[in-house]
Amino acid sequence: GQNIDQPTEMTATEGAIVQINCTYQTSGFNGLFWYQQHAGEAPTFLSYNVLDGLEEKGRFSSFLSRSKGYSYLLLKELQMKDSASYLCAVNQAGTALIFGKGTTLSVSS
Amino acid sequence: DTEVTQTPKHLVMGMTNKKSLKCEQHMGHRAMYWYKQKAKKPPELMFVYSYEKLSINESVPSRFSPECPNSSLLNLHLHALQPEDSALYLCASSREGEGYTFGSGTRLTVV
Secondary structure, eight states, X not given: OOEEEOOSEEEEETTOOEXXXXXXXXXXXXXXXXXXXXXXXXXXXXXXXXXXXXXXXXTEEEEEETXXXXXXXXXXXXXXXXXXXEEEEEEETTXXXXXXXXXXXXXXX | OOOEEEEOSXXXXXXXXXXEEEEEEOSOOOEEEEEEEOTXXXXXXXXXXXXXXXXXXXXXXXXXXXXXXXXXXXXXXXXXXXXXXOEEEEEEEEOTTSXXXXXXXXXXXXX
């Protein structure tokens, strides 16, 4: 089975940097994904880590440590439109993406 | 084409009705998925099709019946649903080892 933990809610202000952490326990790890989901919409792909280290893509970066079962999503230069739910999802070999409960990020001006 | 298309976008059905949700992708992805998402909850995996064969069924009640007619299409047949089945139903597709592309979902209400 899998256990994926992330904070339920976070708040931040425009222009700030926020880090959303995710810890997981799984067997047959086959990659970790971060998705963004606005209310009432489908999840959209943000990043993918399968090896240890940092992946950077514009204002978004994601980090993975497989030995620690730990990942984070870093959002820089926050904008109001970044207010959304951020889902950590683990791909376990032989199965499909399993999602954590999601972190609701509220960005204020 | 880089999209997963789901129809209908909204569906209201009675508990005695039979309806189908449809999902289509033309990205050549050989894995397709059905997820169910309740409000303020993460998506929950229901079914996985790999190369048009059902590979995972996450103990979903038989009132939900998936079908994969070909590599581009995925259906979810609904029969005798309960009000608690009301949710957003998401279809996704992927290549092995890559991120999933989600459709915009069908918002289902069972009355």
